[in-house]
Amino acid sequence: MTSVDGGGGRITAAVTDAVERVFGTVADVHAAAVRSLEPVARDGADGAPAGDAPELGTAVRRLLSSPGQLATGLGVILAPQAGTGRPGHDVPVRLHWWQLDPDNDRLLSLDPDLRPSSAGFYDYTAAPWFAVPRETGRRHVVGPYVDVHGSGQYLLTLTEPVVAEGRFLGVAGADVPVSRFEVRLLGGLGTLAQAFLLVNEEGRVVVSTSPRWLVGSLVPPAGGLGAGARVGGVPWRLHLLPA
Amino acid sequence: MRLLSGDARRAVFAPLDDGALRSEAVARRVGSAIALGLLGDGEQLPSEAELATQLNVSTVTLREALAELRKLGLVDTRRGRGGGSFVRSREDALAQLGATRLAGLGTTDLRELGDVHAAVAGAAARLAASRASAAEIARLRDVLTRLAGSDSVAAQRRADGRFYIEVAACAQSVRLTMTQMDVLVEFGQLPWPPAHAPELLDTVVASHGAVVDALEARDAARARDLTDQHVDARTRWLIDLRLQRLAAAPPAATTADRQEVES
Numbered sequence: 001m002t003s004v005d006g007g008g009g010r011i012t013a014a015v016t017d018a019v020e021r022v023f024g025t026v027a028d029v030h031a032a033a034v035r036s037l038e039p040v041a042r043d044g045a046d047g048a049p050a051g052d053a054p055e056l057g058t059a060v061r062r063l064l065s066s067p068g069q070l071a072t073g074l075g076v077i078l079a080p081q082a083g084t085g086r087p088g089h090d091v092p093v094r095l096h097w098w099q100l101d102p103d104n105d106r107l108l109s110l111d112p113d114l115r116p117s118s119a120g121f122y123d124y125t126a127a128p129w130f131a132v133p134r135e136t137g138r139r140h141v142v143g144p145y146v147d148v149h150g151s152g153q154y155l156l157t158l159t160e161p162v163v164a165e166g167r168f169l170g171v172a173g174a175d176v177p178v179s180r181f182e183v184r185l186l187g188g189l190g191t192l193a194q195a196f197l198l199v200n201e202e203g204r205v206v207v208s209t210s211p212r213w214l215v216g217s218l219v220p221p222a223g224g225l226g227a228g229a230r231v232g233g234v235p236w237r238l239h240l241l242p243a
Numbered sequence: 244m245r246l247l248s249g250d251a252r253r254a255v256f257a258p259l260d261d262g263a264l265r266s267e268a269v270a271r272r273v274g275s276a277i278a279l280g281l282l283g284d285g286e287q288l289p290s291e292a293e294l295a296t297q298l299n300v301s302t303v304t305l306r307e308a309l310a311e312l313r314k315l316g317l318v319d320t321r322r323g324r325g326g327g328s329f330v331r332s333r334e335d336a337l338a339q340l341g342a343t344r345l346a347g348l349g350t351t352d353l354r355e356l357g358d359v360h361a362a363v364a365g366a367a368a369r370l371a372a373s374r375a376s377a378a379e380i381a382r383l384r385d386v387l388t389r390l391a392g393s394d395s396v397a398a399q400r401r402a403d404g405r406f407y408i409e410v411a412a413c414a415q416s417v418r419l420t421m422t423q424m425d426v427l428v429e430f431g432q433l434p435w436p437p438a439h440a441p442e443l444l445d446t447v448v449a450s451h452g453a454v455v456d457a458l459e460a461r462d463a464a465r466a467r468d469l470t471d472q473h474v475d476a477r478t479r480w481l482i483d484l485r486l487q488r489l490a491a492a493p494p495a496a497t498t499a500d501r502q503e504v505e506s
Contacts (some may be wrong), residue, residue, distance in 0.1 A: 128378070144415065145415075146411075146412040146416065152421070154417050202376040202378070217374055217415075218373060
């Protein structure tokens, strides 16, 4: 199954479109963050606490409630910065992240557990959605994964690096619940001649239209699926299943 | 608003439904969160009204629970501007809370808790064997390295809890992870067996390590069996501790005895 027919082309186009729309939102968040946090980033210290970025909060609120928005969480995470020569000015990791409460559409500021001693500690700088853009300088899509210490959802996280004057400051990103992505994608595709799988770079199933392959399961390397087809804009491959 | 996020912390402030003696249940839940490190030393608790709403208890009940925690030295309440209730992580108070809880449970209750723990952790391990990525397995090994190097009871307990949470996350299941967290919050209210028999820590580390080996070998049946066996062993440690303390304690006076003394 190395070639993709017309149906496959339609699927990859729909996936790329959905992903690009989310990255469009990420770019908006990025721009708002630069406007809102510029003084903090420039001075490298005396940063406002998480959630205390009014302009960014307003922009995120507008983006999260815009029609057709796939993301339920948006924001920026800024890397810890060494003090700029001034003692006591080391800046810890900072989070400006908001999520939509699915029950009542309220916007909540995320206050994760940033203490390394806790069983619930969320080590941001080690998370691939932070570490990969930092190391490659490029955008990245992570997931599906259980965001156990953050939003508590099964997510795709899309991030891009925030860089100023050649210095990596952090990432801007979006959380998209896997089920939301699936419902939107499949709803838009309509009837398909063949079942298909979207598989991420770890071999994990992102979307499946076959009950044989469950979302979140790993496709064994010798699973008989072949190489599949590349999907633009995401580190995923499309596999069409025999009818 | 300030939102306590993450499944771990959500489990702590989930509504209580265990009926009677609710202020004690609230106190135990908060104590467990401190023991697991979910609430850190010096951290401010949500306001009384907010906490009462989250836990679905009356403010009267909540105040009783806070009074109990203050008496134990686990919470410090400051009045006035900048005031509120702040967490004090104290090993002695946590041990006392654990001892009280253990004394209040029968061996059947401990067996029941162990059964649920085995069901959840065993299922998570079985699923993780086919669903955990290489990166996730590496993260489990990191947690075990931290567990083996922990120099305090608190740190051991946190790393151990973290291991179970990460395995459930490796299973790619939000619901299993949340259920696992609920079970851990219950176990956090009980004594940590290696605190009473330090050699048990090696057993815990080795048993978890064998589970990770099974996950890496993609051996689902073995991962589940090893998890079941280890949870069963831990249940028996707690039951043993319970029985030892029963044997060491003087026989409790019955109602009839007391009446005789009083009359």
